[in-house]
Amino acid sequence: MTSYLSIEHVHKTFGVGPTASEVLRDVDLHVDRSEFISIIGHSGCGKSTVLNIVAGLLETSTGAVILDGREVSKPGPDRSVVFQNHSLLPWLTVRDNVGLAVDKTFRGKKSRAERREWVLATLEMVGMSHALDKRPDEISGGMKQRVGIARALAMEPKVLLMDEPFGALDALTRAHLQDEVMRIQSDLGNTVLMVTHDVDEAVLLSDRIVMMTNGPAATIGQVLDIDLERPRDRLAMAGNPEYNQYRAEVLRFLHERHRNPESEAA
Amino acid sequence: MGAILDRTMTFGSGRERPAVAGATPQPVARKAATTATKPRKIPGADPGAWGRRLRHTAAVVVPPVIVTALFLLIWEMMASSQGAVLPAPSQVITDTWDLIVNPFYDHGGNDVGMAWQLLASLERVAYGYALAVVAGIGLGVLVGQSTWAMRGLDPLFQVLRTVPPLAWLPISLAAFQASNPSAIFVIFITAIWPIIINTSVGIRNISQDYVNVARVLRLNGFEYFTKIMLPAAAPYVFSGLRIGIGLAWLAIVAAEMLIGGVGIGFFIWDAWNASMLSDIVLALVYVGLVGFFLDRLVAIVGNWVTRGTQAG
Numbered sequence: 001m002t003s004y005l006s007i008e009h010v011h012k013t014f015g016v017g018p019t020a021s022e023v024l025r026d027v028d029l030h031v032d033r034s035e036f037i038s039i040i041g042h043s044g045c046g047k048s049t050v051l052n053i054v055a056g057l058l059e060t061s062t063g064a065v066i067l068d069g070r071e072v073s074k075p076g077p078d079r080s081v082v083f084q085n086h087s088l089l090p091w092l093t094v095r096d097n098v099g100l101a102v103d104k105t106f107r108g109k110k111s112r113a114e115r116r117e118w119v120l121a122t123l124e125m126v127g128m129s130h131a132l133d134k135r136p137d138e139i140s141g142g143m144k145q146r147v148g149i150a151r152a153l154a155m156e157p158k159v160l161l162m163d164e165p166f167g168a169l170d171a172l173t174r175a176h177l178q179d180e181v182m183r184i185q186s187d188l189g190n191t192v193l194m195v196t197h198d199v200d201e202a203v204l205l206s207d208r209i210v211m212m213t214n215g216p217a218a219t220i221g222q223v224l225d226i227d228l229e230r231p232r233d234r235l236a237m238a239g240n241p242e243y244n245q246y247r248a249e250v251l252r253f254l255h256e257r258h259r260n261p262e263s264e265a266a
Numbered sequence: 267m268g269a270i271l272d273r274t275m276t277f278g279s280g281r282e283r284p285a286v287a288g289a290t291p292q293p294v295a296r297k298a299a300t301t302a303t304k305p306r307k308i309p310g311a312d313p314g315a316w317g318r319r320l321r322h323t324a325a326v327v328v329p330p331v332i333v334t335a336l337f338l339l340i341w342e343m344m345a346s347s348q349g350a351v352l353p354a355p356s357q358v359i360t361d362t363w364d365l366i367v368n369p370f371y372d373h374g375g376n377d378v379g380m381a382w383q384l385l386a387s388l389e390r391v392a393y394g395y396a397l398a399v400v401a402g403i404g405l406g407v408l409v410g411q412s413t414w415a416m417r418g419l420d421p422l423f424q425v426l427r428t429v430p431p432l433a434w435l436p437i438s439l440a441a442f443q444a445s446n447p448s449a450i451f452v453i454f455i456t457a458i459w460p461i462i463i464n465t466s467v468g469i470r471n472i473s474q475d476y477v478n479v480a481r482v483l484r485l486n487g488f489e490y491f492t493k494i495m496l497p498a499a500a501p502y503v504f505s506g507l508r509i510g511i512g513l514a515w516l517a518i519v520a521a522e523m524l525i526g527g528v529g530i531g532f533f534i535w536d537a538w539n540a541s542m543l544s545d546i547v548l549a550l551v552y553v554g555l556v557g558f559f560l561d562r563l564v565a566i567v568g569n570w571v572t573r574g575t576q577a578g
C-alpha cells in the first residue's frame with residue numbers, strides 16, 4: 001500500500017531511564033493527496049508530538065514517516081507548519097515574515113521579482129494586502145494567524161501542518177478563518193494535517209477525523225470519515241442531520257470512551 | 267565594588283529590561299509607566315491640548331528643579347559656615363568661571379580646557395568600549411550557543427568579572443609598556459563582562475518558537491544568526507551594553523588618575539594636588555553629566571534598535 005503520506009507505526013518516548021515517558025504508541029495513519037485530516041484528542045495526549053514528528057522537528061523513537069516515497073528525518077520545504085501562537089518574527093514586517101520563507105524556499109528557482117510577486121500573491125490570498133509593512137505587534141491576533149498561514153502556504157508545501165491554528169482566536173474570527181482555509185484548500189488542493197480540540201472545526205473542515213486516546217502511550221482510537229458535500233456551508237451544516245451525527249460521534253468518543261483525564265481525577 | 271558588580275550583572279532590579287531567565291520583556295510595564303505620567307484631567311477646567319502638555323512638562327520639570335535648588339541651598343549654607351572645608355556652590359562658580367566659559371582653550375601639555383579633558387577621556391572610553399562590544403557580543407554568542415563553551419568559560423568569567431577595574435592597571439601597564447593602551451585595556455576589561463553575560467542569557471532565552479520557525483524554514487547558520495539570534499537577543503544585549511558603558515565611565519576616571527596626561531581623571535588628581543577644590547567640584551559635575559548622557563545614548567539606541575521586538 002502506498003499512500004501519499006504514511007505515518008508508520010510511530011512510537012515516541014521522551015527521555016531515557018526512570019524519567020522516560022512514553023507519549024505515543026503505535027500511531028499508524030495513511031493520508032491521500034489533497035486530503036484534509038484533523039487530529040483531535042484531549043490536551044496533553046500527544047497531538048502536537050505527532051505533528052512535530054511529521055514536520056521533522058522531533059524524531060520518532062521507532063517507526064517512520066514517509067512522504068511521497070521519501071522518509072522524513074528533518075524539516076524540509078515539502079512540509080510547512082502553522083504554529084499555534086503564529087510564531088511570526090516580531091522584528092520583521094508582515095511582508096518580510098513571508099518574504100523570509102519565500103526567499104529561503106525559492107532562491108534559485110524564482111527570480112527576485114517573481115519572489116516578491118509571490119509574497120504579495122499569498123498575502124492577498126489570506127486577505128492581508130493592506131498590512132504589508134506592519135509589524136506583528138501592530139495587527140490583531142486573527143491577522144497574525146493569517147500571516148502565519150500565508151507564510152506556510154507560500155512555501156508551496158506538499159503537506160500543510162497546522163497545530164491548533166485557530167485555538168487562540170475569538171469565535172467570529174475563527175469561523176472566518178476556517179472558511180478561508182476551506183476555500184484555499186479547495187483551490188490549491190493542499191494535503192492538510194490539522195491538530196484541533198474543537199469538534200465543530202474538525203467536522204466542518206475534514207475529510208477524516210483522527211481521534212486519539214488519552215496519554216500516556218496515546219494512539220489512534222478511531223478514524224471517522226466525513227462524507228459531507230463540499231463546499232460546506234457552516235450555516236447549512238447546523239441543520240444537517242449527517243453533520244450532527246458526525247459531531248455526536250466525535251463527542252461520544254471524547255466524552256465517553258476517552259474522558260478527559262483531568263475531569264476524571266476531579 | 268564587587269557587590270555593585272554582582273548586583274548589576276545578575277541583571278537585578280531597576281534595569282529596564284532585566285535579563286531574567288525565561289522572562290520575555292514585558293511591554294505592559296512600559297505602557298503602565300506612560301499612562302501613569304499622564305496628567306489627570308481636572309473636571310471643570312479644560313485648558314486644551316497645549317495647556318495639558320504644558321502642565322505635563324511642568325509636572326516633570328518642577329520636582330527636580332526644586333530638589334536641586336534645595337540641595338544647592340543647603341550646601342551653600344553649610345559651606346558658608348565657620349570652619350567649612352568644601353567651597354560653596356557660589357564659590358565654585360567664581361573660582362572656575364574661566365574654566366566654564368573657556369572650555370576649548372589650549373595652552374599646551376596638560377593645560378587645556380575642560381572640553382578637551384573630557385574628549386580625551388571619551389576617546390579612551392570609545393576605544394575600550396568598542397573593543398568590549400565586539401569581543402563581548404562575540405563571546406556572549408559563543409557561551410550562549412554552546413553548552414560546552416559555557417561550562418568551560420563561565421567559571422573563568424565569574425571569577426574575572428569580580429576583579430576591580432583598577433587591579434588590572436598594573437598588569438596592563440606591564441604588558442603594554444604605555445599608559446594610553448593600558449587605560450583603554452582597563453575600560454575594555456571593565457565593560458566586557460556585563461556584555462558577555464547578558465548576551466549569552468539573551469541567546470539562551472531565545473524562544474523555542476523562533477528556533478522551530480528557523481528549522482522549518484531551514485535557515486542556515488548565518489541566516490539564523492542575523493535573522494533570529496541577534497534580533498531576539500537584542501533587548502538583552504542592550505541591557506548589557508548599558509551596564510557596560512556605565513562601568514566604563516566609572517573606571518576611566520580612576521584609571522586616568524593613575525596614568526596622568528590629558529583626561530578628566532588626571533585633571534581631578536591634578537586639582538587635588540594643587541588644592542583647587544572648586545576645580546574638582548566642577549569636574550565632578552561634568553563627569554556626572556557625561557555619564558548620564560552616555561547612559562541615555564545607549565538606552566536610546568537600544569530602544570530604537572529593539573523597537574517592536576518585545577511584541578508577543
Ligand SMILES: Nc1ncnc2c1ncn2[C@@H]1O[C@H](COP(=O)(O)OP(=O)(O)O)[C@@H](O)[C@H]1O
Nearest residue numbers: 014015023042043044045046047048049050215
Ligand atoms: N520535549 C518534550 N520532552 C518531554 N516530554 C514532552 C516533550 N514534548 C511533549 N512532551 C509530553 O508529551 C505529552 C504530549 O504533549 P503534546 O504532544 O504537546 O500534547 P497535545 O498537543 O496533544 O496537547 C505531554 O504529556 C507532554 O508533557
Ligand SMILES: [Mg+2]
Nearest residue numbers: 047048049163
Ligand atoms: Mg499541542
